[in-house]
Amino acid sequence: MTIRPGQKSDVPEILKLIHELAHFEKEPEAVKTTEEDLLRDGFSSTPFFHTLILEEEGEVQGMALYFFNWSTWEGRPSLYLEDLYVKDSARGKGFGRSLLIKLAQIAVEKNCARFEWEVLDWNQKARDFYHQLGAEYMEGWLPYRVEGEKLIALSERS
C-alpha cells in the first residue's frame, strides 16, 4: 500500500471516489463537480485544495482531499479534511487509518495546530474510530451556511 500526492492524471478516479462517497452519505445526486472543476481548482499554481491517493498493487483504493484553514486563536494554520474515502471493496485493511496518519504528518510538517473535519451525526462507526485516534467532537460550535440564490441575494443587499 502506498500513499502519494494526487496529480492531474488522477482526476477521473478522484471524481469517481467523490461520487461513491456522496452515495454513501445518502446524497448521490449532490455532486455537481466535473473533471474540469477539479483540474482548475486543484492543479493550478495556487490550488484551492490538495489530494492524497492511496494505491494497492497499482490500483487506486482511496483518497483524501484537504486544504489549509487558519486559526485566530492558535496563530497557525489548520489542516481541514474535506473528504476521506476508501472503496467499499478495500475496507477493513486499515487504509482509512493510514490516510489519517499521513494527513496528521502533513499537518505537523506544515506547522498546523489542528487537524479538523466534519462527520455526519449518524455515522457512529466513523465517530468511534475518530475518538480512538485522539479526535474530539467540538460540542457547542454549529456550522452555518448561505448558498446558491440566497448567497446571491445577500450579496445584492445594501
Add this chain to the structure above:
Amino acid sequence: MTIRPGQKSDVPEILKLIHELAHFEKEPEAVKTTEEDLLRDGFSSTPFFHTLILEEEGEVQGMALYFFNWSTWEGRPSLYLEDLYVKDSARGKGFGRSLLIKLAQIAVEKNCARFEWEVLDWNQKARDFYHQLGAEYMEGWLPYRVEGEKLIALSERS
C-alpha cells in the same frame, strides 16, 4: 463607514480585535496568536487568510478574517468566515451586517458556491441574525478535531 482589505499596518489592531472576540466567546485566555503570526501567515505572497477592516471616521471599528475552502460536491470554492467582530462601542449600527454583505460579494466574485462559518450554540442573537440573512444551520454535521499533543501522537503512529 468604509470597508477595505486589511494591510500589514492593521496587524496590531486586528490582534486587539481577536482578543476582544475571544473574551466575548468566554475564552479570554485562548489566544496564543502574535503579531508575527499574523504578518507571516496573512501578508505573504501566498497568505493563509484575508482580512477586511471596517472604519468609521478613520477609526477601526470591526473586522472579518476569512479564507477559501473547497466543496467536493459543488466543484467550487467556499468562503469560510473564521472571525467577525465589531467593537462593543460600535454595535447597533449595522456594521456586522455590512461586513457580511461585503463577504457575500467577495464570495460571488470568487465563484464560491457557499459562504460558511460556525457559531456558538448559546449565541441565539447571532443565530437569529444569520437566519435573517438567509443562512441555515447545517444540522447533522459535527465538527471534529485533533490538536496539540494528540496531533503529534497521531502523526507518530504507524
